[in-house]
Amino acid sequence: MVANMKLISEITDIPVGISACVVGEEVRFNGGHSQSKICREQLASHFSYKPFCPEVAAGFGIPRPTMRLIGDPENPTLTYTKDSELDLTEQLTNAIDPILKRCKGLDGFILKKDSPSCGMERVKIYQRSGYPHAQRGSGLFAKALIERYPNLPIEEDGRLNDPRLRENFVMRVFAHHNFRTEVLEQPSLHNLLQFHSSYKYLLMAHNQTAYKTLGKMLAVAKIEPLESLLPAYHQQFMEAIKKPASRGSHCNVMQHIMGYLKRSVESRVRRDILKIFEQYRLGEVNLITPMTLLAHYINQNGSEYIRTQRYLEPYPAHLGLRN
Ligand code: SF4
Numbered sequence: 001m002v003a004n005m006k007l008i009s010e011i012t013d014i015p016v017g018i019s020a021c022v023v024g025e026e027v028r029f030n031g032g033h034s035q036s037k038i039c040r041e042q043l044a045s046h047f048s049y050k051p052f053c054p055e056v057a058a059g060f061g062i063p064r065p066t067m068r069l070i071g072d073p074e075n076p077t078l079t080y081t082k083d084s085e086l087d088l089t090e091q092l093t094n095a096i097d098p099i100l101k102r103c104k105g106l107d108g109f110i111l112k113k114d115s116p117s118c119g120m121e122r123v124k125i126y127q128r129s130g131y132p133h134a135q136r137g138s139g140l141f142a143k144a145l146i147e148r149y150p151n152l153p154i155e156e157d158g159r160l161n162d163p164r165l166r167e168n169f170v171m172r173v174f175a176h177h178n179f180r181t182e183v184l185e186q187p188s189l190h191n192l193l194q195f196h197s198s199y200k201y202l203l204m205a206h207n208q209t210a211y212k213t214l215g216k217m218l219a220v221a222k223i224e225p226l227e228s229l230l231p232a233y234h235q236q237f238m239e240a241i242k243k244p245a246s247r248g249s250h251c252n253v254m255q256h257i258m259g260y261l262k263r264s265v266e267s268r269v270r271r272d273i274l275k276i277f278e279q280y281r282l283g284e285v286n287l288i289t290p291m292t293l294l295a296h297y298i299n300q301n302g303s304e305y306i307r308t309q310r311y312l313e314p315y316p317a318h319l320g321l322r323n
Contacts, residue, residue, distance in 0.1 A: 005182060005198060005308065009316045013048040014177045017103055017145075019112035020051035022157045027053040031063045034112060036157040043170065046316060050106065054117045054141040058095035060088075069116045070126045073135040078116055084128070089140070092117060096141050100148045107180060108173035109145060113158040117141045120156045151238040152176065167321040168244040171314045175199065175241060178310070179234060187226055192233060193218060201311035203240060205253040210240030251281045253311060254294055264301035273297070288322040 020027045024035040039049070056062060069076035070084055078088040103109070112118040119139040124132045138146070146154060153172035160166045178198075183191045196218055203211040214236055221229055245253075254277050258270060265273075273293055280290045295312050315321060 005178075005194070008174065008310075008313050009318075011174065011177065011316075012046055014046055014107045014173060015050055015105060016043075016047040016173060017106045017109040018049045018051050019110065019115070019118045019157070020053035020056070022110055022112050023049050023051045025051055025053065027056050027062055029055075029062075029064050029066050034157070036110075036160065038160050038166065039110060039157065042319060046319070047108070047173070050102070052099050052102070054092060054095055054099060057099060058092045060091070067116050068126055069123065069137065069140075070128065073125045073133050073137050076125045076137060076140075078140060084126075092140055093144070096144050099141070100144060103145065103149060103152075105180075106149075106152065107177040108153040108155075108169070109149075110160070111139075111142050111145075111154060111156050113156040115139050120146075120154060151234055153238070163321070164244045168242070170319065170321055171202075172238065172241055174315045175202075175310070176238065179237070183230065184234075187230060189221055189226065189229075192221070192226075192230065196233075197305075198308055198310050199237070201253050201257060201309050202314060203237070204256070205245040205249050205311060206243060207240040208249070210236060214240070247281050247283065250287060250290075251277050254290055257294060257298065257306060257309070257311075260302050260306045261297055265297055269297075286323055288320075291322055 018039065021032075021034045022036045022039055024033050024040065026033050028034065039047075055064065055067070060067075065083075066081040067078055067088065068081050070079055071077045078092055079086055080088065111120045113120070114123060116123060117139045118141055120142045121138055122136040123139050123142075125135065125137050126132050137143075142154075145152070153169055153176055155165065155169040160169065179195060183195050196214065200211070203214065214233065217229075217233060217236070255274070258273065261270060273290070276285065276290045276293055279285045280287060291312070298306055298312060
């Protein structure tokens with residue numbers, strides 16, 4: 001076990017920002033909320049939510065008239081839906097900066113979809129005529145959050161209903177948390193190399209090119225000052241794992257890992273395991289099936305190096321994200 005590496009099941013309090021209405025606070029324009037069952041029930045056991053409502057922080061009150069974005073899709077203006085002459089942009093943006101400062105140290109953020117403040121993408125932007133532009137955009141708070149914290153895993157409540165996007169978001173939150181606590185809070189080349197080593201197969205599953213690029217970056221790491229190496233690695237690592245891994249690349253990585261069982265598991269058993277990998281590749285079973293089998297044999301017969309690969313358990317198994 002790597003010295004500063006926590007067991008994944010012991011990580012129960014990852015700080016994650018969230019639009020306050022999504023976590024159940026009655027802060028919406030009509031005094032209601034938009035509580036997400038997935039956030040409250042599935043993810044709350046490992047996430048410690050930090051709720052923010054930019055519109056309430058800006059003093060718009062509860063209840064308040066509905067708002068929308070109008071004008072230039074690249075630089076829209078916030079107005080009341082029923083009074084587009086009143087420019088509310090400055091009032092909201094003045095409240096955003098203090099919130100962004102409080103977001104330092106978070107490992108993820110869950111935003112409310114469609115909101116002119118919190119929506120991450122596909123938010124309607126209206127023309128002066130009252131019709132929406134074909135081009136959609138981001139809410140003003142969401143845009144500022146993404147700009148200030150480009151490495152932060154950010155997702156919308158609606159997109160979390162998609163199992164592949166949910167799995168990828170939770171995996172990225174755990175990875176961000178591990179990088180922050182194991183490398184950024186105790187910066188050393190040794191800790192960076194240990195982190196990279198533990199994420200080797202997960203990186204390979206998500207992005208072969210980035211896996212090679214990051215490997216080369218670390219091969220010459222001794223001549224690079226840590227102050228520039230860490231942000232460059234962090235940015236490229238978080239970008240590399242953003243896209244969900246395909247069935248094909250999972251199979252490729254699982255076959256690589258099988259190589260560690262060559263001497264300890266008889267060939268008949270290995271052939272049976274490879275058949276399950278193929279069933280997964282063909283879409284006949286979910287990822288949990290080959291992974292459970294692989295993890296079982298690796299835990300029994302694998303070296304410490306392969307047993308501590310984050311790919312085998314990127315988040316607690318009980319979350320059921322690979323089902
Ligand atoms: S979407 Fe954002 S601004 Fe709107 S109520 Fe929810 S937290 Fe507040």
